[in-house]
Amino acid sequence: xxxxxxxxxxxxxxxxxxxxxxxxxxxxxxxxxxxxxxxxxxxxxxxxxxxxxxxxxxxxxxxxxxxxxxxxxxxxxxxxxxxxxxxxxxxxxxxxxxxxxxxxxxxxxxxxxxxxxxxxxxxxxxxxxxxxxxxxxxxxxxxxxxxxxxxxxxxxxxxxxxxxxxxxxxxxxxxxxxxxxxxxxxxxxxxxxxxxxxxxxxxxxxxxxxxxxxxxxxxxxxxxxxxxxxxxxxxxxxxxxxxxxxxxxxxxxxxxxxxxxxxxxxxxxxxxxxxxxxxxxxxxxxxxxxxxxxxxxxxxxxxxxxxxxxxxxxxxxxxxxxxxxxxxxxxxxxxxxxxxxxxxxxxxxxxxxxxxxxxxxxxxxxxxxxxxxxxxxxxxxxxxxxxxxxxxxxxxxxxxxxxxxxxxxxxxxxxxxxxxxxxxxxxxxxxxxxxxxxxxxxxxxxxxxxxxxxxxxxxxxxxxxxxxxxxxxxxxxx
Amino acid sequence: xxxxxxxxxxxxxxxxxxxxxxxxxxxxxxxxxxxxxxxxxxxxxxxxxxxxxxxxxxxxxxxxxxxxxxxxxxxxxxxxxxxxxxxxxxxxxxxxxxxxxxxxxxxxxxxxxxxxxxxxxxxxxxxxxxxxxxxxxxxxxxxxxxxxxxxxxxxxxxxxxxxxxxxxxxxxxxxxxxxxxxxxxxxxxxxxxxxxxxxxxxxxxxxxxxxxxxxxxxxxxxxxxxxxxxxxxxxxxxxxxxxxxx
Numbered sequence: 017x018x019x020x021x022x023x024x025x026x027x028x029x030x031x032x033x034x035x036x037x038x039x040x041x042x043x044x045x046x047x048x049x050x051x052x053x054x055x056x057x058x059x060x061x062x063x064x065x066x067x068x069x070x071x072x073x074x075x076x077x078x079x080x081x082x083x084x085x086x087x088x089x090x091x092x093x094x095x096x097x098x099x100x101x102x103x104x105x106x107x108x109x110x111x112x113x114x115x116x117x118x119x120x121x122x123x124x125x126x127x128x129x130x131x132x133x134x135x136x137x138x139x140x141x142x143x144x145x146x147x148x149x150x151x152x153x154x155x156x157x158x159x160x161x162x163x164x165x166x167x168x169x170x171x172x173x174x175x176x177x178x179x180x181x182x183x184x185x186x187x188x189x190x191x192x193x194x195x196x197x198x199x200x201x202x203x204x205x206x207x208x209x210x211x212x213x214x215x216x217x218x219x220x221x222x223x224x225x226x227x228x229x230x231x232x233x234x235x236x237x238x239x240x241x242x243x244x245x246x247x248x249x250x251x252x253x254x255x256x257x258x259x260x261x262x263x264x265x266x267x268x269x270x271x272x273x274x275x276x277x278x279x280x281x282x283x284x285x286x287x288x289x290x291x292x293x294x295x296x297x298x299x300x301x302x303x304x305x306x307x308x309x310x311x312x313x314x315x316x317x318x319x320x321x322x323x324x325x326x327x328x329x330x331x332x333x334x335x336x337x338x339x340x341x342x343x344x345x346x347x348x349x350x351x352x353x354x355x356x357x358x359x360x361x362x363x364x365x366x367x368x369x370x371x372x373x374x375x376x377x378x379x380x381x382x383x384x385x386x387x388x389x390x391x392x393x394x395x396x397x398x399x400x401x402x403x404x405x406x407x408x409x410x411x412x413x414x415x416x417x418x419x420x421x422x423x424x425x426x427x428x429x430x431x432x433x434x435x436x437x438x439x440x441x442x443x444x445x446x447x448x449x450x451x452x453x454x455x456x457x458x459x460x461x462x463x464x465x466x467x468x469x470x471x472x473x474x475x476x477x478x479x480x481x482x483x484x485x486x487x488x489x490x491x492x493x494x
Numbered sequence: 495x496x497x498x499x500x501x502x503x504x505x506x507x508x509x510x511x512x513x514x515x516x517x518x519x520x521x522x523x524x525x526x527x528x529x530x531x532x533x534x535x536x537x538x539x540x541x542x543x544x545x546x547x548x549x550x551x552x553x554x555x556x557x558x559x560x561x562x563x564x565x566x567x568x569x570x571x572x573x574x575x576x577x578x579x580x581x582x583x584x585x586x587x588x589x590x591x592x593x594x595x596x597x598x599x600x601x602x603x604x605x606x607x608x609x610x611x612x613x614x615x616x617x618x619x620x621x622x623x624x625x626x627x628x629x630x631x632x633x634x635x636x637x638x639x640x641x642x643x644x645x646x647x648x649x650x651x652x653x654x655x656x657x658x659x660x661x662x663x664x665x666x667x668x669x670x671x672x673x674x675x676x677x678x679x680x681x682x683x684x685x686x687x688x689x690x691x692x693x694x695x696x697x698x699x700x701x702x703x704x705x706x707x708x709x710x711x712x713x714x715x716x717x718x719x720x721x722x723x724x725x726x727x728x729x730x731x732x733x734x735x736x737x738x739x740x
Contacts, residue, residue: 022558034646093546094560107560250646254550416561418527418542487558488566 027484028098028247028340032356035173036249041242041256043180045263047326048128048238051270052186052319053135055194056312057387058235059275060295063282066228067218073225074275077232078268080437081239083430084402085264087409088240089257090423094416096252097485099337100243100330101405106483108408108415112468114482115343117404118334119464123457124397125331128238129324129369131390136160136320138383142297143313150377157377161370164325168332168362171355172248175325182322187270189315193300193308194277200303212282212290223444230441234395235271239263240405241326244333247486293384328366335361342478343471389453395441396457403434507544510536514544515553515569523564524557552649568649570607579604579613585738589614589711592731596724598715600731603627603636603697604739605707608650610636613709621714626689632656632670633663635683635697635720636710641670642677643707663688682729683710684720696720698728700735709739 063070088101097103102121106114137156138148146152167175220228242259246252281299282290289298300309336358339348352359376386410427413419442454471479513534518525521533531541545563548554555566581602593600599619603610610631612624621627631637631651641647647670656665664670677683686694695714702708711732715721 093550094556250648251550251552253546253552257550412560416527416559418538420539420542422539488555488564 023487023489026247026486026489028337028486030351030353030356031098031247031336031358032171032173033247033486034250036176036245036255038249038251038255038258039180040173040176041245041249042259042262043176043183044245044326044329045239045242045259046183046267047179047322048125048241048330049236049263049267050132050183050238050319050323050326051235051267051274052183052190052315053132053323054235054271055190055274055278056296056316056319057135057294057391058231058271059278060282060290060293062228062231062275063216063279064291065220065224065231067215067220067224069220069225069228070216070279071272071276073228073232074235074268074272076229077236078264078272080430080433081233081236081264081402082261082268083426084406084434085239085261087406087423087427087430088243089261090409091405091412092243092246092257092260093253094412094418095485096246096249096256097337097483098244098247098333098340099483100246100334101240101401102334103246103337103483103485104243104412105401105405105408107485108410108412109404111343111479111482112472113404113408115338115468115471115479116461116464117401117408118338118343118482119467120397120400120404120461122331122334122397122464123460124237124394124401125241125327125334126365126369127390127394127397129327129331130373131387131394132320132323132327133157133160133164133369134373134377134383134387134390136317136324138387139313139317139320143310143317148383150380150383153383154374154377157373158370160321160324161366164321164328165362165366167325168328168366169352169355169357169359171357172245172329175329176245179322179325182318182325186315186318186322189311189318190274191270193311193315194274196308197281197299197303198277212285212287214287215290216279216283226437226440227444230395230437230444233399233437234391236264236267237391237394237398238323238326238330239267240402241330244330252486293388328362328369331365331369332358332361335365337484338482341481341484342475343467343482389456392453393457393460396438396454397460399434399438399441400461403431403438406430406434510534510540511544511548514541514548515565518554518563519565519569524562525564526561527563530563567607567645571650573606579611581614582738585735586614588731588734588738592711592727593618596713596727598713598721598724599695600728601712601714602709602735603712604709605640608640608644610640610710616714619714622690622693626659630655630657630659630689632665633659633685633688634712635685635695636712638674638677638683638685639697639699639707639710642674642683647671647674659689660687660691662686662691682725684722686718686720692716692718694718694720696722696725696728698725698732700732700739702736709735711735 062073066073091104102118105117137153137160141152141156167178240260243256249255285299289295292298300312335348338344339346348361350360373386406427410424413423517530517533527542527545531538549556552566552568554563599616601616602614604613615621627634631641644650653667658665664673682698684696693716695712697710697712699707700709711728713721713724713728
């Protein structure tokens with residue numbers, strides 16, 4: 017019998033409910049994790065810091081992310097939210113920690129969208145053979161952002177299918193490419209240049225090893241993002257937790273294999289290639305002729321477009337959730353009546369995502385610097401959110417009277433590890449200028465914290481609504 | 495896309511899951527996980543896992559406070575067909591009045607949560623095969639009212655059951671989806687030649703005070719187009735039946 021407590025409408029009414037199948041939900045997480053884009057950029061960076069510990073660093077980072085995912089899964093099995101990790105955190109640790117987590121997720125998704133926009137423009141311009149001049153890349157960024165925005169406005173199903181297709185294509189291309197390179201035996205070291213083995217086989221300092229771990233974690237960012245599809249997936253309490261756990265587990269294996277293959281190749285490549293910032297590109301261009309360089313560019317561009325699309329989807333849904341709750345202006349919670357997309361949140365977020373890199377590029381910043389800088393900011397945001405949500409999951413279970421020892425132990429372990437990594441990242445700095453990027457991140461979090469303080473003083477009732485989820489309505493019970 | 499991890503060789507797990515369902519059914523909406531564990535004599539970790547499994551599959555739902563549980567829509571499908579209809583004399587009189595004024599078949603179907611039953615068939619112009627309407631929800635007008643009312647029609651009527659009855663039956667999911675969207679938008683359902691080649695019908699819903707679908711007045715006629723000229727009469731009858739059925 018329907019209990020009187022049940023409402024007739026869900027607080028997240030208006031989104032297109034129950035459309036996405038499991039593959040489409042999985043694609044969201046995979047796209048933002050962007051295994052292809054990560055394979056193209058991250059392993060070489062890890063190698064310069066971690067040397068011989070590169071592959072173990074990926075294994076350790078993957079294991080830690082699986083622990084975080086396991087914690088997230090406990091919350092995802094119990095509530096279908098649009099804010100994803102933010103909503104879990106708000107329900108587990110209370111609204112203040114929740115909004116801090118949510119705002120750092122907003123910063124992380126936005127920064128990830130910025131960086132992948134630049135990445136897509138960079139590799140697309142290389143594919144068509146244009147110079148990688150900042151102005152050209154800036155035009156590319158605008159094109160990519162507009163394209164992603166148009167698809168996102170047409171509805172979540174279309175963007176989910178787009179990222180699924182792009183990810184499948186790009187991952188296949190890169191794995192084939194790596195396979196071809198490994199089979200060919202890779203490059204031979206020139207007599208005059210020192211081989212990459214100097215770097216790849218070096219034993220790192222403890223600081224270097226910690227840095228390598230932090231960098232490896234950045235390859236896993238976004239695995240949790242399918243949690244924002246709680247309302248739109250067909251069986252949210254089944255698909256979302258599964259996607260959240262599978263993505264880092266399977267993605268970790270792909271990254272591990274890819275990283276090991278790259279290490280084998282880079283060991284024999286000239287050091288200059290390894291330190292170039294895009295060593296896989298250099299390797300392919302120097303050693304493999306024919307269509308292979310274009311193949312790599314196409315794969316990377318596709319992956320970055322998928323990542324942009326996924327990050328925008330997640331960003332928009334977190335903003336939508338905050339708008340519905342009244343934590344942010346209510347207009348952000350508006351939904352287009354026909355397509356069911358949070359169109360106001362999209363129109364607010366997308367121009368910023370495009371404008372920031374365009375301004376930076378036109379001001380003369382190197383495209384690769386914008387890409388890596390934005391990724392670093394995203395890493396800070398993700399790590400903070402992971403530390404909070406890992407603690408929130410056992411707290412949520414305790415609140416609803418379902419806590420058992422395993423989630424508690426895993427949650428505490430994952431939470432403290434992420435917090436420790438965040439500190440290392442802030443102190444050591446993942447790339448040159450890491451500390452200054454930590455300051456940039458801190459500055460970006462300030463508005464969120466200020467909002468929490470203001471809400472707490474002026475509108476505690478709005479703050480208390482933080483973390484809405486798709487509540488069952490009278491229609492959903494027997 | 496369901497979990498195939500559990501096989502027939504683990505009868506204990508199946509028994510436990512059924513025990514959990516039974517406990518929730520008996521205890522009523524709002525029973526907590528701890529209470530379920532105690533009532534079903536299961537250890538906490540097993541209880542939570544089974545509850546989450548059943549919630550994921552939507553046999554159970556979590557109440558808005560996240561602590562309590564209730565039977566979900568999918569559990570309704572387990573009980574099978576719609577309840578055996580018992581119509582009051584007032585309701586039958588209302589139908590008889592409409593039959594007297596129209597020259598098309600006037601029937602009443604009642605809805606369960608996931609099924610329908612032909613409760614009162616026009617004795618003068620009967621339905622050719624009521625069982626077809628009850629089984630093939632995708633083809634008949636009344637079945638479409640029911641499917642259009644679901645959050646996801648695939649749960650009640652899987653695409654594998656989209657049987658072709660005539661050449662014009664909607665048998666592709668997107669085709670049916672388009673027709674259900676149309677039905678939901680205008681608030682009544684119609685079909686032409688999708689159950690029998692030469693019969694078309696329309697269905698006007700009877701809804702309860704909370705908006706739940708209770709029954710439908712169905713008009714059928716051997717015509718190439720649904721009898722929309724009598725739509726207002728069917729709706730009037732449905733409105734008159736509301737206090738008698740809901």
